[in-house]
Amino acid sequence: MPHSPSPPSPARRWLSLLAIAALVAALAAAFVWAAGWWPTDRLTAQRFTDDIQAANGQVYPGFRRAHAKGICVSGWFEGSAEGEALSMARVFAQERTPLLGRMSIGGGSPYGLDPQARVRSMALQLIADDGQEWRMAMNSFPFFGAATVAEFDEQTRAGTPDPATGKPDPARVAAFRAAHPAAQRFAEWAGSAPWPTSFANTRYNGVNAFRFVNESGQMRHVRWSMVPRAEFAALTPAEREGADAGFLAADLDRRLAAGPLRWDMVVTVAEAGDPIDDPSQPWPDARQQVSVGTVVIEHAVPQADGACRDVNFDPLILPVGVEGSSDPILAARSAVYSVSFNRRLSEVAHGALAAPAAPAPKEDAP
Numbered sequence: 001m002p003h004s005p006s007p008p009s010p011a012r013r014w015l016s017l018l019a020i021a022a023l024v025a026a027l028a029a030a031f032v033w034a035a036g037w038w039p040t041d042r043l044t045a046q047r048f049t050d051d052i053q054a055a056n057g058q059v060y061p062g063f064r065r066a067h068a069k070g071i072c073v074s075g076w077f078e079g080s081a082e083g084e085a086l087s088m089a090r091v092f093a094q095e096r097t098p099l100l101g102r103m104s105i106g107g108g109s110p111y112g113l114d115p116q117a118r119v120r121s122m123a124l125q126l127i128a129d130d131g132q133e134w135r136m137a138m139n140s141f142p143f144f145g146a147a148t149v150a151e152f153d154e155q156t157r158a159g160t161p162d163p164a165t166g167k168p169d170p171a172r173v174a175a176f177r178a179a180h181p182a183a184q185r186f187a188e189w190a191g192s193a194p195w196p197t198s199f200a201n202t203r204y205n206g207v208n209a210f211r212f213v214n215e216s217g218q219m220r221h222v223r224w225s226m227v228p229r230a231e232f233a234a235l236t237p238a239e240r241e242g243a244d245a246g247f248l249a250a251d252l253d254r255r256l257a258a259g260p261l262r263w264d265m266v267v268t269v270a271e272a273g274d275p276i277d278d279p280s281q282p283w284p285d286a287r288q289q290v291s292v293g294t295v296v297i298e299h300a301v302p303q304a305d306g307a308c309r310d311v312n313f314d315p316l317i318l319p320v321g322v323e324g325s326s327d328p329i330l331a332a333r334s335a336v337y338s339v340s341f342n343r344r345l346s347e348v349a350h351g352a353l354a355a356p357a358a359p360a361p362k363e364d365a366p
Contacts, residue, residue: 045335048153049343052336055160056108061347065340067121069112070104071249072306075260075297077126083292086220086267087212089321090128092292099295100125102308103199103252106139115235115243118190122204122226122263123313124295132319135311137333138204138226140196144279145186149332155183182280194234198251200261201230207279208315208330209270211323221270221325223283226263226295230255252300260298264291277327312341 052065060068076096083092091097105112106119120140127133146152158176159168177184196202204226213219235243244250255261269288275281303309316324316334324330 043150043153045332045339048149048156048332048336049339051153051156051160052108052340055156057161057166060108060110062344063108063110064344065108065336067104067106068108068110069117070102070121070303070308071252072301072303072308073101073103073252073297074299074307075099075101075295077124077265078294078296080291080293082290083265084214086214086222086269086290086292087321088215089134089212089319090130090132091126091134091319092321094129097126097128099297100307100311101295101297102303102306102311102313103248103300105248111245113245114248115240115245117248118195120196120199120202120204120248122199122202123308123311125308125311125313128319133317134319134322135313135315135317136206136224137313137315137337138206138224140202140204141186141189141207142205143182143185143189143282144207144329145183146180146329147182147278147280149328151180151182152329152332155180185280195240197233197235197239198230198255199248200252200255201228201232203227204263206315208327208333209276209279209325210318211325212267213321213323221274221276222267223270224265224267224292227266229262229264249300249302256298256300260296262297263295265293265295266291276325279327279329310345312337314338 049065053059056065059065064070076099077091077094078096079092079094083089086092102121102123104121104123105114105117106121107117121138123135123137125133125135144152146155155176158172161167162169177187206224209221209223211219212222252261267290268283269290270276270283271287274283274287314334314337315330318324
């Protein structure tokens with residue numbers, strides 16, 4: 001049976017107030033950055049979003065500036081006692097929390113080709129019975145490809161297509177990687193890691209650090225991953241070459257017709273000295289890992305008609321018991337998501353929507 005809500009303890013009330021104050025401060029900083037109110041020589045969320053649009057090659061009105069192609073999913077989250085021990089977030093105490101989500105591929109085109117998409121993503125929105133909300137955005141890569149916000153933006157600009165060829169300049173990309181070890185490590189992962197055959201057997205990682213706070217006020221820095229229960233299988237080069245442009249959504253529909261899909265939410269707990277503010281640095285494999293709950297997905301619908309279409313999966317929308325860390329890339333993601341969200345809503349309101357286009361011809365993925 002679900003746990004009955006109990007009156008909050010004094011410690012929890014104080015922690016709740018502190019968490020709210022911290023969230024307000026973080027959101028205020030993100031808002032100022034997103035609005036472009038820093039001095040003009042500083043990188044702003046507006047400028048960063050412009051750089052992402054340029055790297056996409058064109059703007060697709062009404063769509064997300066990144067991970068534009070996706071599918072809406074729904075289901076629930078099952079909390080666990082292990083999760084309750086680490087965080088007072090209500091979702092860990094509930095038997096079931098309704099879940100709205102989105103599965104997507106990397107890239108700024110809503111007509112991207114699934115077989116070319118090296119990165120896959122899972123975004124979630126959980127709303128507990130006390131009204132508190134938790135939004136997450138995770139990706140299939142195990143670490144980030146940039147150590148700082150400025151490096152992330154520089155990497156984006158390095159990948160902008162050359163007008164003469166319509167493709168990024170290989171020399172510029174190579175020069176950036178040579179000067180930035182995090183980007184080189186990411187390129188090596190992209191070139192060697194197996195390609196899962198499905199959204200369902202892909203592991204999704206939250207590479208940014210967060211703070212979990214429990215009822216006793218104990219705080220731990222964590223990163224989390226959604227670990228699939230579906231058996232892993234890798235695409236062969238021939239399978240990728242012959243796969244349909246939308247094979248991931250079709251495969252997800254087939255699997256859901258047979259029953260719900262599950263991922264275990266596994267948190268990795270940091271120890272002293274682990275990098276909290278640099279998502280390009282993995283934590284040691286020996287760190288404590290705790291299964292804190294299960295994501296269950298039972299339905300999928302096209303994003304054009306789905307409830308996820310108009311949700312901004314801002315990773316800093318957090319419940320009491322979960323707090324953002326000092327990672328500047330986390331704050332930058334929140335701010336850029338906001339700019340992207342506002343732009344596409346404005347485009348929808350003005351009727352400026354991208355018209356359907358034929359998929360691009362197949363090319364080798366990185």
